[in-house]
Amino acid sequence: MKATSSRQKKRKYVPNLAAKKFKPTKSWLLKDARGLFKTASFPMDVDYVSFDDCVSGMRTLPENCIDMIIADPPFGLDFQIMEALYNRDSNHVVTGYTDVPAVDYDVFSDRWIKEIKRIMKKEAGVWIFSGWTNLKDILNALEKNKLTLINHIIWKYQFGVFTRKKFVTSHYHVLFAVKDPNSYFFNKIEHYPEDVWDIKRKYHHGMRKNATKLPINVVMRCIDFGSKPGDLILDPFMGNGTTAMVCKGTFRHFLGFEINAALTSTIKWNIDQVKEGEFYIPYSRRTPELVENRIASFRKKIKKALQTMKNKE
Numbered sequence: 582m583k584a585t586s587s588r589q590k591k592r593k594y595v596p597n598l599a600a601k602k603f604k605p606t607k608s609w610l611l612k613d614a615r616g617l618f619k620t621a622s623f624p625m626d627v628d629y630v631s632f633d634d635c636v637s638g639m640r641t642l643p644e645n646c647i648d649m650i651i652a653d654p655p656f657g658l659d660f661q662i663m664e665a666l667y668n669r670d671s672n673h674v675v676t677g678y679t680d681v682p683a684v685d686y687d688v689f690s691d692r693w694i695k696e697i698k699r700i701m702k703k704e705a706g707v708w709i710f711s712g713w714t715n716l717k718d719i720l721n722a723l724e725k726n727k728l729t730l731i732n733h734i735i736w737k738y739q740f741g742v743f744t745r746k747k748f749v750t751s752h753y754h755v756l757f758a759v760k761d762p763n764s765y766f767f768n769k770i771e772h773y774p775e776d777v778w779d780i781k782r783k784y785h786h787g788m789r790k791n792a793t794k795l796p797i798n799v800v801m802r803c804i805d806f807g808s809k810p811g812d813l814i815l816d817p818f819m820g821n822g823t824t825a826m827v828c829k830g831t832f833r834h835f836l837g838f839e840i841n842a843a844l845t846s847t848i849k850w851n852i853d854q855v856k857e858g859e860f861y862i863p864y865s866r867r868t869p870e871l872v873e874n875r876i877a878s879f880r881k882k883i884k885k886a887l888q889t890m891k892n893k894e
């Protein structure tokens with residue numbers, strides 16, 4: 582009888598015990614992360630954006646040199662028409678967003694996905710953003726180029742458009758695919774990381790930007806789970822430079838391509854606002870609130886910098 586009651590005592594239910602006991606697979610203290618960043622070396626120059634077509638640009642890179650890829654390709658819609666809906670004040674939108682005709686989207690997807698496969702290291706993963714309209718072309722290209730899909734994430738967010746005769750689209754697809762399903766890098770930094778992400782888009786009032794900016798939190802989530810400090814991350818469709826900003830702020834190196842040279846000063850300005858390691862919080866110490874506060878103070882800083890710039894004009 583005694584033995585049973587002591588066993589029962591031991592098994593007492595503690596709510597969220599597994600979550601409380603959870604430790605990230607890998608975590609680095611600030612000084613260790615900075616050390617990895619400073620000592621990393623690569624066979625080519627890094628931490629710059631090349632204003633070039635990504636396929637021809639990637640062809641100049643050696644095989645197996647990239648640790649992780651973030652790709653937010655053009656939508657394959659007539660986006661110029663839709664820009665007015667996404668960004669109410671078109672004065673703040675940098676012109677020249679380059680899209681791909683929907684009929685060519687399959688060939689386009691195959692061309693750039695073939696090239697990323699070549700430059701990815703064996704352990705590398707690719708995180709691809711896609712709306713649902715041309716999703717099939719991306720999924721087909723992944724299959725054709727023998728990249729293995731590990732997760733098909735739904736990112737739920739407010740789109741801000743209204744419909745009359747159909748549901749309002751309020752999600753995006755994030756595909757996480759790898760070169761080698763038996764040895765890819767994935768840092769489990771949360772106890773129960775679900776494949777539905779509810780992350781709000783913050784509107785950057787007054788900021789000059791390309792029409793389609795990803796939120797810092799979303800890009801950071803991919804980078805946190807998919808890479809280590811000091812790694813090299815490539816973004817073939819740099820847009821505003823969001824991937825580069827998050828890389829710099831989390832002790833990762835970056836490389837990027839962007840076909841629209843009108844974005845040169847926007848990208849440079851955005852990257853210059855971020856201090857090295859500014860967003861970095863060791864996983865063992867972080868909470869969602871800490872991350873949100875860090876990003877909120879960054880946004881405040883940007884707002885102030887923009888105001889100062891305006892006052893000088």
Ligand SMILES: C[S@@+](CC[C@H](N)C(=O)[O-])C[C@H]1O[C@@H](n2cnc3c(N)ncnc32)[C@H](O)[C@@H]1O
Binds near residue numbers: 655680791796822
């Ligand atoms: C959806 S946006 C990327 C937005 C970016 N993720 C951000 O947060 O700012 C796609 C970008 O790809 C660029 N683009 C289109 N075709 C390209 C190509 N062949 N090579 C490089 N960039 C291209 C477009 O000009 C656009 O800026």
